[in-house]
Amino acid sequence: MLANQLAPALARRGIHYGWVMVALTFLVSLASAGAMGILGALLLPLQRETGWETAAISGALALRLLLFGLMAPFAAALLQRYGLRRTIVVALSLVLVGCLLSMRMTVPWQLWLTWGVLTGLGTGMTALVLGATVANRWFVQRRGLVLGMLTAANATGQLAFLPLAAWLAQHEGWRAAMLPGLGACLLAGLLMWLFGRDHPAELGLNAYGDTAATIAPRPAAPAGNAVRNAFAALAESARSRVFWILFATFLICGLSTNGLIQTHFIPLCSDFGMAEVEAASVLAMMGIFDFVGTIASGWLSDRYDNRRLLFWY
Template sequence: MSTEVETPRRVGLHRAWWVAAVTMAALIAAAGFRSSTGALLGPLEEDFGWSRGTTSGAVSLNLIVYGLTAPFAAALMERFGVRRVVAASLTLVAVGSGLTLVMTEAWQLWLLWGFAIGVGTGSLALVFGAIVANRWFVKHRGVVIGVFSAASSTGQLVFLPAIAHLADGPGWRWAAGLVAVFALLLVPLVLLVLADSPAAVGTTAYGADPLAPPPTAPVPTRGAARVAIDTFRGSARSKVFWILFGSFWICGWSTNGLIGTHFIAASHDHGLPETTAASLLALIGIFDIVGTVASGWLTDRVDSRYLLFVYYLLRGLSLLAVPYLLADVVHPSLFVFIVFYGLDWVATVPPTVALCRAHFGVEKAGVVFGWVFAAHMVGAGVAASYAGLVRQGTGDYYGAWMTAGVLCVLAAAAVLMIPAVPEPDAAEELPVTDSM
């Protein structure tokens, strides 16, 4: 009798790619409402008579809650499963977006737009994408994380021009309703296709040994909040954590907080129509897809520290030039900035995720990156209010551009202080390194 073991043959597309497709759609939906904030500042102020400080404050709350939700959402996914948490989060986004249609007071804007949407989209942040990529992919993991990172820009690309035109035509309520409907339609798709892990459906991660038995998921013994807090305490002993935390705080400041929230308003200050500025912001989304996927490819091949150094340095220099590029028409120099900033927008995500995985281990990487991502969005929230107050106090955004540019140069210098550590294998968990 032959004792030869036949290698199982996989027929059709690996389940990991279907999971990745649904993950991408959920990330796009989460980005859709968040990308609408810059286009809706003006219409909301005109409709309700609110000040720039009031609307910017709601955006700041949204970004901060969004970021602070991420590490706890990662722990919830570990305890209750990715599928349940994602479906509930999409439902919350839909409900929060829908209820903005009937709001009449500023506190309702802060509650719905700031808190409810912040929690819902925060649970669908890049931490969610990092967890899916780490669980479902061994081969091409960096590229997949790059694709997931680009999903936020894809949401911007898909929704922002439509939102700007709806706000300029029928009204901002139509724009909010568009996002609510799209998020709600995704819920049954998530419940049908998304799986918590390869083991849950009897398969292995893409690129893993097909003969190896699927790993058994550990039974949670602690609450989600305890896991998130304990992970923070353990990671906080590492200087690497604080460098990643601080640099990603600056990343959020210079992207979602400043450009994402105020670029349209700043362009309009220089005479550029809001719909044209919205199209330029969407164009950033197009090039960000290319830049982030390319960054994922590079992360699989180049030292992540050097990638981050280049990304932050060039971003800082470009921000210092912005005040001299804005005008009432789109000059070639402004178009060059849009292309470059798009390529660099969230190119920082794949190397940052890789450094979290290398220094803190595969199992902890999701929650650790959750805290790092929280810093990203807190930085974005602070920047949204800071830039709004600078504009309100001085009449222009010059001080905001200069501040962001200098911070990015500082981030470039900081990431070079991270020590080199080889990445762990898919099933390996490394101890926290380089304690302070």
């Protein structure tokens, strides 16, 4: 209802509703990535309170990262089958439930369930696939820029909340440090449910840049089981050499940045005498440059061969 009222008002001002979807998706990606990213800043405070070994805590974070990546093809199938709004609300609910339950955990297996399984599944459903889906559904022109913006939200959100989380963990405890990210997830889910739409045709629009005289109908949802469809798409992609090249590229990037640096950078700095808040600020600085670089990459991808860009990156 709210989207049906807002879209014509924006159209009279020359603003396509696709940009509202970009803003909503940006907030969703930023919030879910932030809720995931702050867990690395809580490793030392949690260890001091519980006495659990570093291997047990970082193992749960490794499981979270593994599920974050493995969920991508299934997230795409769920987005196609059930739509943006329902999938996003379920995903953010998993993140909220996982983080809230973790505040009462007393044994390591509960850490693996909450920080590992629930947050891993939830954040994986709102990762890069979500940005690509919004860019392809709502935009014909400027897809690269839009995808760059939404990818930047996902990457930067994992680092942007770190200084605040480290400060709160130091002064108020690690449970309080989780609250800003959870509040952002709750707000993002509510706004997406109220204003989000799955396809431009629902608002009587074509995608941004589509100059066709008639409104393109909303494509039918794929028939069959979403999990089976995801495996079928993976089997088809696995026959492509380009798929495996991109797979290896993103595997190395994710393992080094999200896996090692994001999780262990603050404890490493602490071993060398740097305060946790200062170490988190250094890590957040990476997020600032990541934000600029990712948006610039999206802008460049609209103008140059993506293969050559990736080679130079």
